[in-house]
Amino acid sequence: MIRFVTGNEGKVREAREYLNDDVRQIDYDYTEVQSDDLAEIALHGAREAFEETGGEEPIVVDDAGLFIDAVGGFPGPYSAYVEDTLGVERVWQLAEREENRRAHFRCVVAYYDGENAETFSGAVPGTLVAPRGDGGFGYDPIFEHEGKTLAEMSTEEKNAISHRGRALAKFADWLAEQ
Structure with missing residues (x-):
């Protein structure tokens, strides 16, 4: 059993697609360190959550962000x-003011079990566009991938190409080898 630290049930459903039903949601508010490195943030959260929740089962934490090329990867x-x-x-x-509107979503999934600390990353490229679509959340209405914004995609379409899904797939492969 893996404990996924998140308040977002959608993330848990997506994780279960890659890790079967061996995922249990833990709603724990870990300290988010300030860093430019998603892996450092996620791994810190995984270690803290592992210790604070009794350290009996492995912990997974993810951190993600939108990286806009024209402004040095901000935000x-x-x-x-x-x-x-x-x-x-x-x-x-x-x-909108930039000629280059390329961006990507990136996610890092961090795993910690008291001994092993591993991170797995995934990214999805796209272009920023004027807001379109009614689905998704966050930056989904302005992030276009292959002609559709993430807000215009169904949950299944979005999960099939998502940055989190790509990181979870790498994690699932690693876990299967352990």
Whole structure:
């Protein structure tokens, strides 16, 4: 059994697609260190959650962000903060002025079991566009991948190409070898 530290049930459902039903959700508010490195943030959270929840079963924590090429990868690890303070529309307004609107979502899944600390990353490339679509959350309305924004995709379409899914697939492969 793996404990996935998140308050987001959608993330847990996606994890179960890759890890079968061996995933249990833990809603624990770990300290999020300030870093430009998603792996450092996720691994710190996994270690802290492992210790604080009794250290009996492995822990998985993920961290993700939107990285915009034209502005040096901003907002990156600070994506949630930027969304909360500026909002998706203002991020689009920033990107709209740029000739290069390429971006990517990146996710790092961190695993910790008291002895082993491993990270697995996944990314999905795209382009920032004017907001479209009614689905998804966060930056999904302004992130286009192969002609559709993530907000225009069904959950199944989005999960099939997601950055988190790509990281979880690598993690599942590693776990199967253990």
